[in-house]
Amino acid sequence: MEFRILGPVHIWTAGRQDSLSGTKQRTTFAALVLAGGRALTDEQLSRMLWDGNPPNTAAAQLHTYASRIRRRLGDAVPLVRIRSGYRLLAEGIPCDYTEFGRRSRAGLQSLREQDFERASEQLGSALALWQGEALAEVTDQLIDAERPQLEEERLETLEAWIEAELILGRHRQLVPELTRLVARHPMRERFRALLMTALYRSERQADAMSTYLAGRRLLAEELGVEPGRLLTRTYQAVLSGEVRSLMPHQLA
Incomplete structure (x- = not known):
């Protein structure tokens, strides 16, 4: 048996x-899985099911959802009633x-230890577990409460994987994917810094500089702020050529 919520x-x-x-029923199950035994x-x-406006039959409906989940799990995975709540012992x-989480943490540790091949393998295998957007086909309330954190964890793992790949010299292959990521997450400065690094190492210094300037304009127009330390240092490293040997985490 295996539980899947990353999709x-x-x-x-x-x-x-x-x-x-x-x-x-999917929402009840996913919420209990995310509770991690609590x-x-x-x-x-x-709140996850009815957004603070439960029907008069809410308790009975919860009992029904729990009973149906129990039947699917069998005796090996208890779903127990505790006072006025439920706990999944999985x-x-x-x-x-x-x-x-396990693979991502291992990959980040390998990255810190400068075992870049292993880091790329571990982080890539962590990302491969995602089968689309997490928590598909549950209530909007659960999505709003939990998906942002799950997505942030995925993006941080993706950034680390890209960094490992860049260190391994795979910059040209990464430019198309990084271009898409910057377009999808234009305010995320680390993706932009990684794209600048990949462009510069692909002999595209002018494009790297244009990527920085586009980000600077966007930040000024949308938020009224200047680029942060990472993006500014990456731009300076592009100008000096230092970005050829340094990675974004070394510039932050």
């Missing part, structure tokens, strides 16, 4: 995918989010 929420068991039945009160679950059950 469509489902349980993988006996070689088959069980997507549960209905948005609210109990969630009826009130907390109700220690030892593989979960894509838990595994993502």
